Amino acid sequence: MLEQLTQIIQQYGSDAVVKNNAIPNEHNDAVLNETGNSIFESLKNLASQNDMSQIAGLLQAKNLDQNNPLVQQITQNVSGSLSEKFGLSQDVSNGAASSMIPQILSSLIGKANDPKDGSFSISDLLGALAGGNTAQNNGIMEAISTYGVHFGLDQNADGKVDLEDAAELSKKGGLAGIFGKLFGK
Structure with a gap:
């Protein structure tokens, strides 16, 4: 990044x-x-x-x-x-x-x-901003994307959990809102 x-x-x-x-x-x-x-x-x-x-x-x-x-x-x-x-x-x-x-x-x-430009990814940016391990953050994002629909994280009902859903959830409590939904709190 x-x-x-x-x-x-x-x-x-x-x-x-x-x-x-x-x-x-x-x-x-x-x-x-x-x-x-x-x-x-x-x-x-x-x-x-x-x-x-x-x-x-x-x-x-x-x-x-x-x-x-x-x-x-x-x-x-x-x-x-x-x-x-x-x-x-x-x-x-x-x-x-x-x-x-x-x-x-x-x-x-x-x-x-630009889907053809692999030099910049939003997940890399999120990982860098979070200050964490990029591989770990990518794994977390992949798990949330894969299983998040089942936990009500799909805020726009498009069948996937992506940055738009994260943005909407951040308005409702930031990371606590995301993980609260994910873990039922």
């Missing part, structure tokens, strides 16, 4: 950071790395608040809505971090973040919605 994010940031960071005269060249790589860390931490913080529905909604969209509160929050977090860590003016950090974040998130959305 982090590798894919880093590649996307390198791709879209060229104009916003490398070609930006207001950002000293010796900081280019560090600014790009911090951008990735800040995006990931923003998503991780949201996941820790048991609100995977916003992340799921963002990744399932066909196109990026730049007015989405999550997009704005990530942009502000990246801008603040760049300003604080590299002493960039608020205008410079806002400009760089506002230029990069929509492109980066649009690329992630495209990868998440």
